[in-house]
Amino acid sequence: MGTHQDLAWRLGQFELFSMLPMELLLRMAQSSVVHSYGAREMVFTEGDEISSLLLVLEGDIAVFKRSSDCREQVLAHLKAGEVVSLVPLLLDEQTCHSASGRASLPTQVVSIRLDMFKELVERNFVFHRTLQRFLVGRLEQLSFLAASLSLQSARSRLAAFLIRQADQPGQSTGITQVEIGAEIGTVREIVARLLRDFEQAGWLERKRQQLVLKNRAALEEEARRW
Amino acid sequence: MGTHQDLAWRLGQFELFSMLPMELLLRMAQSSVVHSYGAREMVFTEGDEISSLLLVLEGDIAVFKRSSDCREQVLAHLKAGEVVSLVPLLLDEQTCHSASGRASLPTQVVSIRLDMFKELVERNFVFHRTLQRFLVGRLEQLSFLAASLSLQSARSRLAAFLIRQADQPGQSTGITQVEIGAEIGTVREIVARLLRDFEQAGWLERKRQQLVLKNRAALEEEARRW
DNA sequence: GCTAAAGTGTGACTTAAGTCACAGCGCGGT
């Protein structure tokens, strides 16, 4: 690992950079640094100055905001090939992170110098189109999140979350009830109680940091309640 | 009003199209139609097929989702120069609106043929950059909304809303309590009660569909509570 | 293996938010 050639090649694998010539990828790789984070380790913090563009190479970053009483709300998950600091990259005014990010799996991030990045990418149509698709996708997800926080019960949001979770390829790291709470906008105790309800209804089995869905249809039904 | 030259000129005034040559603007204008909507009139509905790109010429469209018991949550406001149907424009899969839109002021909308639009804009860098800035701006706002729905009280959200409202240039059409509820994610009665509290605290005066802020600092303080 | 720390389970209680019901109020028609 670690050579610039290597990194350049990995960058080229991502949709965002798929059309850049190797020569440019190499230049980018040469002025970039890769960081590794363990599960649950902070990657960036709300209010921090943004020094460079962060691209997720591997793993998953949960982006969240925190309230004064230390509750957190997860707003998005960034996976391999997605970039973090879009916001200020394009809005030239803002220069600090508007939310925090924490690895939810072992995660590798490459930080790319902003000036370098801007220069390379400025004139590339495919890049812009791809970036726009990312942005619009996130917009959709956030719209859904906001609507569901406002219009659905915690019960329905949990059901929806469990389904989503089940549809994802195996996450190595288990998820705690506190983390589930941060995903669906409630506190640990509520998650515990709702999970008990679901278990009593025979919809799932609770093991430690491991839930086994038994009746997906019922959960989907619950998730559809608006 | 009404001539294609006219419309082409108006389009050219917007940042999104500011760099397109008049000739292209004209072609676009020729295959476009302008619609007018009165305040509170529906412009598009969740689930509707998207036939063309909608650009707001003038006024304001509130974009919202509705729950089964008919509560609504406003997700964004689209003002002059902003486009509606971005989502499916870029994600080629989806072809229907993921939310509804209603004019919150007398509003003019121009619907531009999708194929035409794509063709014209495909190769224009300035357009892409501007579009990205719009998208990122909305992303920020939605992040804020989601976080505040999850982490703030209705009281704080109302205070924040009143401040935002006060900072906007005069809205001709008054806003009802139901509408305020849809903005901040609660029901009419809660809005009424909170407004009474604020009035009793001497922070504002209630008139019919007209609120006069008396103590902006106190409201800002309340809005800052997380 | 013991201990500390983190995670979980749960009952009892508080509180914010939502629901229901109904009485005024104000404005726009005819």
Added chain:
DNA sequence: ACCGCGCTGTGACTTAAGTCACACTTTAGC
């Protein structure tokens, strides 16, 4: 002026969600 409808004001009540407290369980580290 009158009527009617949509908006507002408010009390009484219900309920979902959040808080607190504490016991128990699993895991990681020494």
